[in-house]
Amino acid sequence: MFAPSQNDVRRFFCDTWRKQREGALLTPLEALAADWIAEHPEYHAELADVDAALAAVFEVEAGRTNPFLHLAMHLSISEQLGIDQPRGIKQAFDLLAARLGSAHQAQHEVMECLGEMMWTSQRSGLPPDGERYIDCVRRRATRG
Template structure:
């Protein structure tokens, strides 16, 4: 199983963006990463700086970690591709309809739900609750 270090995960995004701009061949996963990065222009300057690998993003300073944000997007992309957890694709479709077809807004709802699920898992010392995650996405779509 692939278990990158923090720096390896960050370098993956930086290198995917660099290769995208250089018009170099990309792996399938690098293509997905580059597409996600393209949807987040607020991260472009950061990702064009290889030293960003070492930057800390502290919530107490009001900072959002762009690498975490992009990693969650990537995880959701993979989850949707295999509909895992079960029912996630239907929940996404409900979010998409709720946001009048705005794919990025729907994905951000999912991202927030996934973040909450992971936070609760860590806080409670339990595995992530897949059903609660899907239900959270459905609630964000305005469905009980």
């Protein structure tokens, strides 16, 4: 299993952003990441300086969003949707995106569910609960 370090993830996004700006050839994963980077121009300055990115600390208490975590979650969700894993996530996402009228906004809603699932798993020491995750997305898709 591939388990990149925090610095690996930060380098990946910074390198992808650099390659995108230079017009260099991107791998399929980099192309997907570049699409999400384009959707988040507020992160471009942070992605442009790899040394600063590696040294940056994003504390919740300081109110700073971690652009690398945010983009990594977009990638994770995109990959989940592409293979419908956990099974049913694509249908739940499609319902949510239709209700919101925005796939990007739907991804942000799904991030909340994904983050909750991972936090619960880490706190309990149990594996992530895919069914609970999908139920969370479905609830968001059907609330009025």
